[in-house]
Amino acid sequence: MKENDVELLAEIARFENSHDMEKEFKIGWSWRHVRVWPATLSRLFKDGYLEMAFRSNSYTGYRLSELGQKLMAGAGSEEAATQSTSDEPIPADGLFGDIIGHDDVKELLRACLLAEKPVHVLLAGPPALAKSLFLWDIERAAGERAIWLVGSATSKAGLWDVVAERQPQLILIDELDKMSAADTAALLSMMEGGRLVRAKRGRELNLSNQLMVVAASNRLNLLSPELRSRFAIRKLTAYSRIDYLTVVRGVLVRREGLDQELADEVARRLDGVSQDVRDAIRVARLAPQLGIDKAIKLLLGE
Ligand SMILES: Nc1ncnc2c1ncn2[C@@H]1O[C@H](COP(=O)(O)OP(=O)(O)OP(=O)(O)O)[C@@H](O)[C@H]1O
Ligand SMILES: [Mg+2]
Secondary structure: OOOOHHHHHHHHHHHHHOOOHHHHOOOOEOHHHHOOOHHHHHHHHHOOOEEEEEEOOOOEEEEEOHHHHHHHHHOOOHHHHHHHHHOOOOOOOOOOOOOOOOHHHHHHHHHHHHOOOOOOEEEEOOOOOOHHHHHHHHHHHHHHHEEEEEHHHOOOOOHHHHHHHHOOOEEEEEOHHHOOHHHHHHHHHHOOOEEEEEOOOOEEEEEOOOOEEEEEEOOOOOOOHHHHHOOEEEEOOOOOHHHHHHHHHHHHHHOOOOOHHHHHHHHHHHOOOOOOHHHHHHHHHHHHHHOHHHHHHHHHOO
């Protein structure tokens, strides 16, 4: 059972208690009613906390199983169960363990994740500086409290609907500079908090529960001044030669599974030739077939 499953089940129990299930949801409720992602419901079903009341191509209706109801009874009042987990801060200890260096960025992000009110952070800078890795690590720690978006591929549903559906505590946006104008406009108002009403569908979104945004972007000049102003902007600068060596050694050993000696060798040979960690990863991957020198020569024309 995942960390916030109890919270989800409590929400579902509250939903069931506030409706006449026999009358209104004879065929069970769907993910839209309880605002829980279908994949999550399917997992809770497999784990036995839900049962399937109805299934067709277009509708899957669930209700709490006996096990799910028992668990909720054991968890005390639903209100208390909901309260106890949804307010919990995202665990910041041990976060970013796979990122080498960037100590001040780690400290800033940890503090922001623990802050009572949101401080939005934008990581900006050239490629291959672990910006996306920061977002991934936060997503892993936050689980379903976070939604992850890539600016160049924002979902068809649009940011507004995704946020209304999922009610996240955190929005993680990679490639912020590529986000659509509509999503950017929605984001601007969401970042200010409060109660928002979407004019088009009259759909209300209550953001009193403090939404934090962490984003990454290569280019700052493509962002509007009002969007930039809403973020604490952390500019990451290209690695110095010493940092590059340390990062390459670490990445090749920890993520690419090279032994220390070979990783050192790749790092040394690339010193002064490239500043891009992705080059080192490519060299390491081709080295078994080509040897390090040849791999560098063919890949980089050096
Ligand atoms: N400090 C670091 N610690 C660990 N891995 C790193 C570090 N810097 C770079 N990397 C590695 O470099 C690669 C690129 O990292 P990542 O995708 O996070 O970069 P990015 O800053 O998002 O780049 P882009 O702007 O191109 O999207 C990854 O394989 C990552 O593991
Ligand atoms: Mg990236």
